[in-house]
Amino acid sequence: MKKSVFLGAATVAGLLAVAVSAQASTLDDVKARGELICGVNTGLTGFGAPDANGNYQGFDVAICQAVAAAVLGDPAAVKYVPTTGETRFTALASGEVDMLARNSTWTFSRDNDLKLDFVAVNYYDGQGFMVHKDLGVSSAKELDGATICIQTGTTTELNLADFFKANGMSYTPVTVADDSEAQRQYLAGACDAFTTDASGLAATRATLPDAENHIILPEIISKEPLGPVVRHGDNNWGDIVRWTYYALVTAEEKGITQANLDETAATSTDPETRRLLGVDGDLGAMMGLDAEWAKRAIAANGNYGEIFASTIGEATPIGLARGLNALWTQGGLQYAPPFR
Amino acid sequence: MSNNNASFVRTEMLGSQEPPTSERGAIKWVRENLFSSALNSILTLLGVAAIYLIISGSLPWFLHGVWNASSMGECRQIVADNYGEGASGACWAMIHERWHQYMFGFYPRELYWRPVTAFALMIVSLAPVLYYNNRRTDTVMTGVVSVLLMLALWGVNTPGSVFAAVFLLFAVIVAVARVAPKYLVWVTILFPAVGFLLLWGGSVWSPVGAMAGFVLIGITYSLTKDRLGVPVGTGVGVIIASIWWLFIQSHVTGPLASAMNLGFEKVDSDQFGGFLLAFVIGVTAISASLPVGILLALGRRSDMPLIKALSVGFIEFIRGVPLITMLFTASLLLQYFLPPQTKFDLILRVIILVTVFSAAYIAEVIRGGLAALPKGQYEAADALGLDYWQAQRLIIMPQALKISIPGIVSSFIGLFKDTTLVALVGLADPLQGITKIVRADINWKGIYWEPYIFVGLIFFVVCFSMSRYSMYLENKLKRDHR
Structure with a gap:
């Protein structure tokens, strides 16, 4: 009798331990692992595919790298998990990947029925x-x-x-x-x-x-709004991915590029730029990151416009025009909420 | 000598005359085989026309092939320059540029010698299994493998010291094959550990620890089999080995690794791809599914109701489910049952489920072999006083397996080809996975036939060899109807 009570208690404790560890935040998991696991496309021209040397490159992949830079300080600290159209959402829901960045269309049923969160739209397609x-x-x-x-x-x-x-x-x-x-x-x-x-x-x-x-x-x-996806329920992690992306968009709006990043951080007098780059305020701490998270995210591959230009833009063989994906100031839809 | 008035008598035979032209040589063959009737003549003409159409359509494309270019556009340009506007030509340059991904996936380039050496060792380790202790065959085979391996190592830019070490190793192996081929079996026994170490790298001690578990099974079995019998003895061995693997091994190999840090650079299995992946999955699943399949076949014919029910249930369940379902289970469903954040390698999950899948089919093939044996064989074994396992090992299995060879080999061929299905769970198989990656490169977007032809050719070579080997084995083992 005593033994079975003990066993029962042990089982409950074990289940609780599992439940508790399931509740642990994605941010803590990523930090503990030292690696961001990013679900990417098995191969889509310009958006995400390994090159001849096996290095993943592309427009979506750059988002993974920016998030890894913001959270872990190293844009290379990403493990890419190729996912197919069938496996992508299950891989995310089951915890196999921390986030998806593989041209997935934001739809009502995916957001609600599949219990996913589309945190932003990094490419407006159609x-x-x-x-x-x-x-x-x-x-x-x-x-x-x-x-x-x-x-x-x-x-x-x-x-x-x-x-x-x-x-x-x-x-x-x-x-x-x-x-x-x-x-x-x-x-x-x-x-x-x-x-x-x-x-x-x-x-x-x-x-x-x-x-x-x-x-x-x-x-x-x-309408095919494509964007990075995270699991329902871990809002802090969703915010980190969302605002990392918005940091890239805001950087383009403010003219912060990979090249002038350090100079801007040192000399800029624009209050929002200073908040974004961690010179003033403590925006990073509100998400559980340090002050320079956005600076590192921009340093990874440049701002949104630079990423677009180098992976799929008009200078590349793919030659996509900005179109809907231009900044709102230039007649497009890319609009980041204020960093305040 | 007769008189001169005698009538003419031929004293020697006339030489045989050549048959008329229409009855000899090529013409006769053509008349008999191609134009023997009106229907056959029509079929022949149609066949020739079909062959002509296929060749005239595809031959220029093959002949105009371009081997050196950096993109599809450049290929088209070169073809147009050499053969005129509108000419079509294959763009083999893609294979020239990307062959390493088709072979090794994302395996680090400077470490290509490891999978290559592992592959050569695999062939050597097959020798004792495939050709018993045939000194001549073993020597020729190991010799050829060694030469090819050296060429391949040279081809993938192996560092000199590694080259020398591998050369020495294979010199020893060839010598052993020449002098005492029966010791080659040690290569076979050690291959799982060595192959694992070469492919995945890491500390030497973890495969050593894993092998130690098998040694424990062996020791326990030989100590207890007389008292406990074969199944219980093996069972106790497995329990002891499991205790070793789960609780003791890490405490022994951990300190050993820190005391003597031997090993190779670690390679994650998500860097595996192409034919490396196909072979890792295929070979592991093939070699693991045969013993499991034999046990399942015996279980299904067992008199013990529980064993029989379990075997039947397992076989029928697995055979009733498509392989793709199993793969999705491996990649998606298992993750829900495991504790969160457990890292259970996807390739390992896939290998386990492919093995299980193949074992069910092998079990049925072997059961066919068992059913084909006359009852007298079983009775003869009983009459000799052999126990169940002795009878199986000495009398039943050798005959049943011989009968099942064609079925077993065709299961294996099917399994090897099925490894391309892993593309559906996002692994980089050679046919779809790598091809998709290559096509995602803007330089090679739109390439269509070339990757399929290349990959298909390699699959053909491998599967055809397996099929020829099975025919060789059937001939060699033929004991009846002499």
Whole structure:
């Protein structure tokens, strides 16, 4: 009897210990581990993929590095876990990764039903169409009766159906498994148009042998706000990822770059810049970080504009324009709340 | 000698004449095999036309292949310059640039000699298993492997000291194969520890500690088998070894490691990829699933209801679930059951579940072999006074396994190819994982056939070798219908 009471107590204690450790904050876990585990794409041009030497690079990867720099002081202290479209949210929910930075669209059901938190939007994307120029089409509204190459099992498939239904048009889908197959089918003439996210279309068009014979139609038929994701319930960790991202955006707004970072910190008289870079105030301490967290995050890969320009911007072969992703001061949607 | 008025009599045989042209050589073969009837003639012509279409369509593409370029665009430019605008050509330059990722994934470049050496040791360790103690075969095989290994090591820029050490090791192995091939079995026994050490690195003492557990099983078994019997003896051994592994090992190997810090640089398993990953998963799962499969097959035919029920339940459950489900379980579901923040390597999880999966199939293949044995064999074993395990080891299993060879090998071939499915859980398998990474590079975006052809070719070589080996083994073990 006594023994079973003891065993029972031990079990309860063990369960409590597990429960308590489950409650431990992600920030503490990351600090204790000395490494940020970041869920990334298995390979998406410009946004996240390992290069020939196995180093991860890209627009989304830069967010991971900024967070690692802010929290751990080292942008290289990241372990990248490649996740597929099927495994990404479960990997996050089960604690296998601390955060996701892999072009995931923020939707109502993902936010609420899957118990995830989309902390920010680092890229505003939308679904577009690419057609052969000699098709003589200049608007997606003229695509009635067209055959369209589309990846199966994605939101793009549903968006396409919605768009054609709303405009009273018909189409024949040619379903493909992935991007490269779509490109192949499209080039072989199996379909009149190829639809996917506009960023993907631009990257595909940039690598076609005869890019000048293909045009991307002006219509964007869906909203695809892509951003980093964290687990529901650990608000402090969510805030850290969110504000690290906003620090990058604010840095661009204030003209703080990787190159003039130290100089700005030393000489700037702008109160918000001084608060951001930890010269005045104690913003970092409110999140459980030190004063220079944002400075390190910016030092990792530069501000938002620099990251954009070096990974997917117009100077790169991918050549994406800022468009919706320009700062709000320049007619875009990137808008960071004040650092105060 | 006859008189001159005798009628003509041929005194020697005429030489045989050549058959008419239509009845000999190539023409005869063609007439008999290709144009023997109207239907066959039509089929032949259609076949020739199909072959011509395929070759004329693809041959220029192969011949125009470009080996040196840094991007798809450059490849296209070179093809257009050399063969005119509109010509198509393969861009093998991608393989030239990225072959190391297809082979090793993200394994650190300066350490490529480790997986290469491990692979060579694996082939050597297979020799005693595959060819028994055939001195000539073993010598030739180890010799060829050594030469190829040296070439490969030279190819991956191995440092001189390592090169010399590996050279010495393989010189010893070849000598052993020449002089006393039966001692090669030690390479086989030690390979799991050595292979682990080479691939993952870390302290020498942890694989030594793990092997010590197996030694404990062996010792316990040989001490207790006469008193307790085979199953109980093994069970006690496993319990003792588990106590060693779980509670004692770290207290022994820890101090040893700090006292004598031998070992290699550690490599995380998330740096494994490409064929290295396929081989690690494939070879481990293949070698672990055969013994498990044999036990399951015996369990299923056992007279003990509990053992039988457990075996049947296990086999039927595993066979009723697709491999992809098992992989998702490994990658996603297991994490929910484990305490938070436990780091349980994804590759290890995948290997365990692939092994379990394969074992269920192997068990059924072997059960087929067991069922094919006449009852007389079992009765003969009983009549000789052999106990259950002796009978299995000496009489039943050798015959049952021989009958099951084609089935076992085709399970293994299937398993090896199934390793590409790990791409679905985000591991960098050669076919999809690495290809996706390569295509994500803006320089190689849009490359389509080349990676598939390259990876397919390597898979073909490996699987074809396995299949030829199984045929060799069948011939060699053929004892009936002589």
